[in-house]
Amino acid sequence: MHVTSPVREPLIQGGKTYADVTEDICRHVEAAPTKEWKIAFGISLVVLAYGSVCLAWTWWEGLGVWGLNKTVGWAWDITNFVWWVGIGHAGTLISAILLLFRQKWRTSINRAAEAMTIFAVICAASFILMHMGRPWMAYWALPLPNAFGSLWVNFNSPLVWDVFAISTYFSVSLVFWYIGLIPDLATIRDRATSKISRLMYGTFAMGWDGSAKTWARYEYISLILAGLSTPLVLSVHTIVSMDFATSVIPGWHTTIFPPYFVAGAIFSGFAMVQNLMLITRVVYKLEDYITLEHIETMNKVITLTGSVVGVAYITEFFIAWYGGVEYEYYAFFNRMTGPYWWAYWAMMTCNVISPQLFWSRKLRRSITFTFFISVVVNIGMWFERFVIIVTSLHRDYIPSSWAMFSPTRYDIGDYIFSFGLFFTLFLLFSKYLPVVNMAEVKAVIRSTSAQLPAKIAGVAKVRQRGAAEPAYNKDQE
């Protein structure tokens, strides 16, 4: 007999039965694309096309089309890379770390959040390829035998660590996501009416039958994958931060970077999850699955990580002054009051002040306000990376090499490319795959559903689908 604590609101509302869950989530996969979806998809394709033209020109002409100069050698490219990788971190946090902590509310959002992770990492990787200038040489970053003697890659370099970290992160996240998808693909396969969708979903469901033995193994590997992904996700942004921290540039050379970057990553990632989920729940009518409770919980995570980021900014600044290293002090003082003061204060306002507004229960349960703050946080986190990269570089040791950075249309166009890519992929995902993990939601519905007392009394509403009527009774195969 299950007992629910009356203190908490049920995770899934509307008194859903198992059949209701299947019906609600599969509906949008099985229906023809809606007009809104087509319009949104069209817009993202146009954005992607514009970005692709800019990207093609960047590669054809070379990195000279960007606004980089001899002093500022990294700008929007690495800013965008770090920003996208950071966004990806929330998905893994939701699917892995919250699984280890047995946070059942994650079941409604983990599928979409993890998809977001995968697409964000693809966008991040595209900036790595872009900033190489000659993407056809990208394989030089791998330890392959070569014609230079063999001269190997430098395994002491954080940039090489990053190659391994990002590719491992991407492939493990993809596998984790796919394993979670298989049971749901099987559900869609078994409901499919057309031959083509039965073949497609059937192929990717890999013959899943949901036997007790398979489920036991499934749960076991999910747990191990979560256990592996947890240190993995922390290692990824740690290594990204080491791209900066192991150099000797004032403003970069600090030991606080790894935890500060990880907190910032989760902060911006949750903001992006909020943006996507707030739209998805309305478009696909998932208000019973992604409830105000979910939104509020995510806002609490945003406040927590935002506070960690705020403390990190202040610590960094304090140490720059207290450490007594002039270059370090200058780098930070210049951030606040130098020519890029507006970027610094934009970052401080968006990242430190705005999440603190969520201490008000009314604000953190307001959907409009949440959406607004999520956008603000993402802008702030983009500025954080811009501030770290550009303001640390633009004042070189010799004043004669001081320079400013201004983006060209190709800097901006390549950034637009990543948005086009991200939204195209996300829209395809949200149309053709179930956006909520049906199997996991069904597993938590019992202990959380509002109609639990009725269920115990055995009067559960059972809605049978026409196709599944017991044609199997006494049938011979």
Add this chain to the structure above:
Amino acid sequence: MAELSGKYLVGVYDDDDTVLHAVPKLRKAGVKIKEVYSPFPIHGLDEALGHPRTRIGIAAFMFGVTGCCVALTLMIWTMGIDWPMIIGGKDPISIPNYIPITFELTVLFTAFGMVITFFISNGLGPGTHFHPRFDVRSTDNKFVMAIDLGRNSMSEEEISRALRDSGAEEVNIKQF
């Protein structure tokens, strides 16, 4: 996965708790259950059915050790033996610098090795059977118990009655 043959009794349950409590009851009554199929994992069901604990964790550990060794061998051989170089005043072989990549490759090998083992041990893969063989609703909202009549000494009627007594809402016959 081996092809099925013979005659099966298929008990269809409406509720995960019912099926979980039905399993020990039926086993006590002497019914040999082939397998239970459910739309989501039911904790304790595999133990109730008497399935041995999965050993996939051991495989995962072995893959992890392999990944760790591959990473260290690769880096020590390339950096220290094949083309030794002093970079940043460090030893050609400097283990602390190798920790990040060793960790990443350990995770990579463990994850992929474990997932491939999972597919093989469950007989999953592209091109395998495209339908749950006993009842299609077992991926939606029903909990389906399959009993191989060829492996049970009890008669069809006896088992059918036992299934109904344990809470099955339907009992069907499936012939392969």
